[in-house]
Amino acid sequence: MPEASANIGVVGLAVMGSNLARNLASREGNTVAIFNRSHAKTEALLAEHPEAGFVPTASYAEFAASLQKPRTAIIMVKAGVPTDAVIQSLVDVFEPGDIIVDGGNAYFPDTIRREKAVRETGINFVGAGISGGEEGALLGPSIMPGGSDESWVTLGPILRSIAAIAEGEPCVTHVGHDGAGHFVKMVHNGIEYADMQLIAEAYDLIRRGTGKTPAEIADIFAEWNRGELESYLIEITAEVLRQIDAETGQPLVDIIVDQAGAKGTGAWTVQTALALGVPVSGIAEATFARSLSSHPEQRAVAAGLPGPEDEFEVEDTDAFIEDVRLALFASKIVAYSQGFDEIRAGAAEYDWQIDLGAISKIWRGGCIIRAQFLNRIADAYAAEPELPALLTAPYFADALSRGQAAWRRVVIAAAQAGIPAPAFSSSLSYYDGIRAERLPAALVQGQRDFFGAHTYKRIDKEGTFHTLWSGDRTEIEAEDTH
Numbered sequence: 001m002p003e004a005s006a007n008i009g010v011v012g013l014a015v016m017g018s019n020l021a022r023n024l025a026s027r028e029g030n031t032v033a034i035f036n037r038s039h040a041k042t043e044a045l046l047a048e049h050p051e052a053g054f055v056p057t058a059s060y061a062e063f064a065a066s067l068q069k070p071r072t073a074i075i076m077v078k079a080g081v082p083t084d085a086v087i088q089s090l091v092d093v094f095e096p097g098d099i100i101v102d103g104g105n106a107y108f109p110d111t112i113r114r115e116k117a118v119r120e121t122g123i124n125f126v127g128a129g130i131s132g133g134e135e136g137a138l139l140g141p142s143i144m145p146g147g148s149d150e151s152w153v154t155l156g157p158i159l160r161s162i163a164a165i166a167e168g169e170p171c172v173t174h175v176g177h178d179g180a181g182h183f184v185k186m187v188h189n190g191i192e193y194a195d196m197q198l199i200a201e202a203y204d205l206i207r208r209g210t211g212k213t214p215a216e217i218a219d220i221f222a223e224w225n226r227g228e229l230e231s232y233l234i235e236i237t238a239e240v241l242r243q244i245d246a247e248t249g250q251p252l253v254d255i256i257v258d259q260a261g262a263k264g265t266g267a268w269t270v271q272t273a274l275a276l277g278v279p280v281s282g283i284a285e286a287t288f289a290r291s292l293s294s295h296p297e298q299r300a301v302a303a304g305l306p307g308p309e310d311e312f313e314v315e316d317t318d319a320f321i322e323d324v325r326l327a328l329f330a331s332k333i334v335a336y337s338q339g340f341d342e343i344r345a346g347a348a349e350y351d352w353q354i355d356l357g358a359i360s361k362i363w364r365g366g367c368i369i370r371a372q373f374l375n376r377i378a379d380a381y382a383a384e385p386e387l388p389a390l391l392t393a394p395y396f397a398d399a400l401s402r403g404q405a406a407w408r409r410v411v412i413a414a415a416q417a418g419i420p421a422p423a424f425s426s427s428l429s430y431y432d433g434i435r436a437e438r439l440p441a442a443l444v445q446g447q448r449d450f451f452g453a454h455t456y457k458r459i460d461k462e463g464t465f466h467t468l469w470s471g472d473r474t475e476i477e478a479e480d481t482h
């Protein structure tokens, strides 16, 4: 058995695990033990990176023996059953007080279940969302760990050492207990879906409305990236739009099949939001837009359906582009506001103490949605930690007020031109819904009472009421059945 020389271990040495192991090894004071189910990957990593000083191990027992106590291991394997298998193998060789971290993309209810089961053995289990893909894992990801306070004492310094740095601060915080980290990572991905869809809609409107080429639109995005929209996603959009396909000489974006894939985190975000009763319409529309794009058989038969008769022609190109920019920013505010609402609702439901301002700060670097804009979210929560709706914070309310006329013009133009803009238009509807003095929900309550005696409240007195719809239509006081 090897001596206990490593302070941290990594299990699972595919692209994410090997990059994370290299990141850990490159930081002062870390010695990293490595293990992979098929030993060839361990040997390959060791051979390719002698500078890392890895401690290679060929069995879980050897892996455990190579770690100093409390043993700390980060699992980076396929989510689902493989993760359960690796957790069990580690539980078999670890001792109470040791720490198992799942850095994969687990669904947060699985993390809650795993944490509970592992805690019974006296071992700590931490579900940690890790964002930033391969490059982030190697150079500095944004890390969203859950788990116990006890495990954070050991884990905190290690994760701080490998996380991205944004404005001098490491992009990691102890998000909350058990599944809180994976919950926040899930919502991060949901927001990412919305942000990407909004950018795609902006591109589509500009292209079809002004006839500009992808390369010209790349310049517009590059320009936007110097203002309030500055973000990684806007930056890479310009790169993608500028790319020319070597084989055909056409813009690559015209050669790529227009069917967007998804790995499920957007759907989890929406399913969870539905269960929590939080309207995340921007994220939902973005998720559905990917689904719609990926049904070529339906799209082929529907292609013959009529659209508007008139050609879409923008009169003032520069004014239209500025309108789209403002509409994009306004819709983005809605998407983030909805995402933070979901985190707040999740925290209340699962009893997590989540600092929303701290979450916005750890997303400023390392992750896909990194952006300047997140500083404004941090400011909003610093000024009012219990802010009921992010979009009402002064900075955002001001941006919405500046952008709303343009936003409406863009949504009207899209509808008239027959260009789908589901995320733009649903975000505007959300904005109009949330700020409405009175909603037609009153009529819905009337309908529910009519067919199901579901009762209603009155605006002018306390109590719960039901109208005897199939009788003489008088009103009675009733039990609240909702």
Ligand SMILES: NC(=O)c1ccc[n+]([C@@H]2O[C@H](COP(=O)([O-])OP(=O)(O)OC[C@H]3O[C@@H](n4cnc5c(N)ncnc54)[C@H](OP(=O)(O)O)[C@@H]3O)[C@@H](O)[C@H]2O)c1
Residues within 6 Å of the ligand: 011, 012, 013, 014, 015, 016, 017, 036, 037, 038, 041, 076, 077, 078, 079, 081, 082, 083, 085, 086, 103, 104, 105, 106, 130, 131, 132, 133, 134
């Ligand atoms: N790729 C990304 O950009 C990204 C970003 C964030 C998070 N993640 C998450 O990070 C995790 C790792 O991702 P990845 O792309 O590096 O690898 P992956 O393709 O998801 O998983 C491959 C790894 O899982 C191991 N594995 C599979 N089944 C196993 C089992 N039953 N027992 C033990 N080990 C098993 C493999 O070992 P063998 O070599 O023996 O097959 C290999 O090390 C995943 O949860 C992923 O969702 C990925």
